[in-house]
Structure formats: C-alpha cells, structure tokens
Amino acid sequence: MSALVGVTAGFSFVPQPGSAAPPRYSYADAVRESVQVQTPLDNDADGQPDRVTVDIVRPREAAARGIRVPVVMVASPYYQCCGRGLENERKEYAADGTVTKFPLFYDNYFVPRGYAFAAVDAAGTSRSTGCADVGGREEILAVKAAIDWLNGRAAGFHADGTGATAGWSTGRVGMIGKSWDGSIANGVAATGVPGLATIVPISAISSWYDYSRFGGVVRSRRHHVFLHNLITGRPAAACAPVVAGITAGTDDATGNRNAYWDERDFRPDAGRVRASVLIAHGLNDTNVTTTQFGAWWTALARQRVPRKIWLYQQAHTDPFDVRRAEWVRTLDRWFEYWLKGVNNGIMREPQATIERAPGQWVDEPTWPAPSLPVPLRLGEGTLGLRPVAGTLSFTDNPTLRERELVADPGTPVGGRLTFLSAPVPASLRVSGTASVTLRVSVDRPTTNLTVRLVDYGTANRVNYANSSGGIVRQTTESCWGESTAADDACYFDTVEDVVATDHAVLTRGWLEASHFGSLSSPTPLEPGTWYTMTVRFQPHDFVLATGHVLGLVVSQSDRDYTSATSSGATVQVDLAGSRLTLPFAGPVRLDSPDRAPAVTTAPAPDPPAIEVIP
Structure with missing residues (x-):
C-alpha cells in the first residue's frame, strides 16, 4: 500500500507491480451494445421504474478469452442536444440502435488498451426515461444504477426486453467528463457507490447553489428551467411536475439557499467518497468558477481522499485542448493505476500540475501551496x-x-x-x-x-x-x-x-x-x-x-x-x-504607499456574456 497517499476508510485496492506492455485490441471489431438499466426511481410518475441508457463499446477479443475489463464512463445530458468537445460531437447510431460513433477520444484510445467505454444518457435525456432534475437525486442515482449494473447489483435489459448482464466487466469504473458530465461524476462519487474506483471531473460543479448563486446573488434567472428544457428528451407534459418543482425550488425571488440546493451540494458527502479524484480546471473559468473545484478539493482533503489536480490559465476548457499529449499520458497512467492496479508510480509524483503563465508549467508537491x-x-x-x-x-x-x-x-x-x-x-x-x-x-x-x-x-x-x-x-x-x-x-x-x-x-x-x-x-x-x-x-x-x-x-x-x-x-x-x-x-515584501501609484490602462474588450450552460 506504500504507493497510496491518504487512502479513504474502507478503500481496499492494492496496485500490482508494473508488467510488460498490455495486449492491444481491435477497436474496429469491438463489441457494441446498448443496455437499459433500471433505476430505483420513477420521477416521471408513469408507474414504471425509470431506465437509463448505457451505450457500450468493449474489446471483442477479451470477451472471447474470458478476460474481464474495467470501464471508462462518461455520463452526460449532452449526447443529443448539444454535443461534446470543441467539435460538438454527438452519438450516432446504427439501424439496430447501437452506437457507431461516440463523442471524444476516450473510446478510440482506451478500448484498444483493454478497457470498455460506457456512454450514459443522463436521466430524462436522449434515450433515457425519467425527467431531468438538473443535478438532483434522479440525475445522480440513475448513473449510480449504471455502476450497480456493472457490478451485478441492478437489472439491465436489451432493446428486445431480454435481460442483460455485465459478466465481461471487472466492476471497476472510472468516470470522466467536462462541465455537467464531470459534475455528475462528482455527485455519483459522493454516494459512495462501490465499484467507482476513480473520477476525473474537468471544469465540474460540486455545488449547484454556488454555480447558480454567488453569495446570494442570482447569476441568471430561471436558469435551471432553461437547462432542463435544453437537455430534455421527454414530452413536456410528462415532466411538467418536475419543472414546477425546479421553479419553486430554485427560488429566484430571494436567492436563498434551501433544501433544493442542499440536495445538489456534493461537498458535505465527501466522507462517503471511495474513489480517487483527478481534478482539472481552468484558473480563469468564469462559467464553472474556481470555487467549484476549490471547495470540493478542500472537502476531499479533509477526508484524505487520494487526489491530484491540474490547473491551467484557460477558462471553461478541457486540458485535452490545452496540453494534449501530456494530458492523455496522464489519463493513461491514472486509469492504468486505479482501474487495472498497475503500480506505475503516478501516486508518488507531485500532487499538483499548474500553468503559471502561458506555456510555463510547474509541478508542486501540494495545492494550495503552504501560505x-x-x-x-x-x-x-x-x-x-x-x-x-x-x-x-x-x-x-x-x-x-x-x-x-x-x-x-x-x-x-x-x-x-x-x-x-x-x-x-x-x-x-x-x-x-x-x-x-x-x-x-x-x-x-x-x-x-x-x-x-x-x-x-x-x-x-x-x-x-x-x-x-x-x-x-x-x-x-x-x-x-x-x-x-x-x-x-x-x-x-x-x-x-x-x-x-x-x-x-x-x-x-x-x-x-x-x-x-x-x-x-x-x-x-x-x-x-x-x-x-x-x-x-x-x-x-x-x-x-x-x-x-x-x-x-x-x-x-x-x-x-x-x-x-x-x-x-x-x-x-x-x-x-x-x-x-x-x-x-513564500516570502512577502510589501511597501505601504502614502498615495496610490499612477496607473493607466489601454482600452480592453468587454468580458464574454454570462455563460449559462455548464
């Protein structure tokens, strides 16, 4: 256990010594399937348990040899409405309903390296049922059910109604995602669900109140209703009661914190987190502001959760688009360690990677620095x-x-x-x-x-x-x-x-x-x-x-x-x-001026308009 730093209570993971290069599998020949996982909720009140869609691509050769594989998962509300990444990629489907194109590079990169990739449609979006409740209980517990299914604790079904099991999975899951996707990863980790081994939240929310309110100041009115309407894949009538609850709960008239916002704050449950955490966030993110990672990081630190952090000079940006080669290398090693148990030394390396100025990167033993x-x-x-x-x-x-x-x-x-x-x-x-x-x-x-x-x-x-x-x-x-x-x-x-x-x-x-x-x-x-x-x-x-x-x-x-x-x-x-x-x-040298120094500035452009989509 010497490679682990600050292991959470109940965490039982022993990394194995590094070995020869793992086998490579064919992405083109991979198994592609779509599974509907039953959740414990019925928030659309149709009398049937809600189901969340899990689209999967996994190595065919591993399945044929009886080799179980871990899972890299992205749960997102954006697979149909808005797309992911700079190129706004969406899921694309074959005639039988299986996915032929997954957004982003995770499937292309990790499946040949011996992982399955699972893309989960958030509750009430795309092909999942239920109603989107914007960071609430439905959103989080629906994705938790997908992890339960991968570990044999929840029921899954193929499109024809026959049962689906995940005997091909080791049960170890790593969630990753930017913005809302990473926010879901934070929320699911806060449930303490067994099997979730690590999360990589990028520019992600840890408290929806602090995203939507700044110290009681309302950022954008009817924001959560807007977000529900943006991502929903359900008929308006089916989800009208949920939308009414969102309207009342957000309480734009006062800006007060209440039970609605408490449900969407993951920080108090940091003590339940069993997963390691690799955070990435832009220091100049004016959309999902830095309080989101800062307060979450502090809560995780108090619980001695194994963690690392990347901070860079951009705004609401993925490190894949900032420092691509080094980020992909870091992810490769992170998942290898936490999902496959390969003792590659990543947890003995500095905790923080920080961009001080354009292109000037440093590694630091801790973050924040002792001050x-x-x-x-x-x-x-x-x-x-x-x-x-x-x-x-x-x-x-x-x-x-x-x-x-x-x-x-x-x-x-x-x-x-x-x-x-x-x-x-x-x-x-x-x-x-x-x-x-x-x-x-x-x-x-x-x-x-x-x-x-x-x-x-x-x-x-x-x-x-x-x-x-x-x-x-x-x-x-x-x-x-x-x-x-x-x-x-x-x-x-x-x-x-x-x-x-x-x-x-x-x-x-x-x-x-x-x-x-x-x-x-x-x-x-x-x-x-x-x-x-x-x-x-x-x-x-x-x-x-x-x-x-x-x-x-x-x-x-x-x-x-x-x-x-x-x-x-x-x-x-x-x-x-x-x-x-x-x-x-570090050292502090400051003078106390008798008068303000003369400072003039050149004209500057206005900052971007308020961004309301996480």
Missing part, C-alpha cells in the same frame, strides 16, 4: 500594511462594465472604489482563497457587493475571454487512438491564444449584502447601522511580477457575471475596519 494569510489595509486609494482611518462612499452604477470598473484605477469613477499597492519590489505568489472584509453602512435594506483583484502590469497572458476559452483551433489534426469509418480518433490541434496586456482581472467575488450572515436566512440591513461583511474571492493561484501593482476594485451591481438588479444604494466603507487578506506563498 501565510497577510492582511492588507485599505487607505485613500491605497493598499498597504498600515491601518488608515476615514470613510469612503460610493453609489451603485449598474451601467458600468468590468472593463470600465478596472480601467485607470487612479481616475475617479462614480460607482467604484479602487485601492492600489505600491509596485512590488519582488514577485509575490498567492495560492488559495483571498477575501475582503468590509465594514460598511448601507442606506438600503440590501445591495450587491462585487470585488475584483487586478494585476496592473504588462505581461503576456492567455486571452481566456475569446470564444474558445483561451485557445485557438488549428487546421491540422492529431489522432489519439484507433479509428473506424464511422468514428475517427482525430481532432483539430489547438494552441494557446496569448496576448500582451497591461492589466488583468485575477479573481472576483460577490455577496448579496443581506445574506452576509446566512445564505438561507437573509437579514435586511438597517440604514445607518454598521456591519462587518466578508466577501470571498474565487480560489486562484497567481504570481504578481516584480514592479507590478496589485489593485482591489469594489463595486455593487455586476452586469457582466450576474443578473444585475440595482438597489440604487450608497455604501460607506470604514477604512480602519476593512482589510484584504491574501494567502501569500
């Missing part, structure tokens, strides 16, 4: 180590875009407050979650508070706001696995989209002020009363280069990333009672 929380005090436009007395006030301006809020921080702009450090004398690394504590008085019962950390200084940076999240598709292709006439393993190559800019927003945070004490029970503010509120930024890992200036921008309504509703509030900030706390990794 020292350092409070920086707010002054008259300054950030420093010395407390400053006084108050500043600003009135909400809902018309301001982010580019205007962070531009030319020394120029007075109604609707924002800016605070600047002195140029740093040596580079500073921040690793983890920063926060701003503000002592405020608000002349309305509530308002939204939005905070941004900004790096003012020229550097080459990934243009994560482009249409592909920071990459550019090329005209050349590379192939990853075996192809057939119906399903090729070749994908357009990509490169990072790198631009020179004189400033960049590093991370953001939001709070609906009446929720400062509780996300489930807001407290209307009393005008003229002082309150102390803490706004947490999205987790990040960045290096502020020598000579750069760190900026804090405080505003109210945010029309770029939330469903902004202006309160018209004026907020007073007590400087002496306010601070910015940063988790600095």
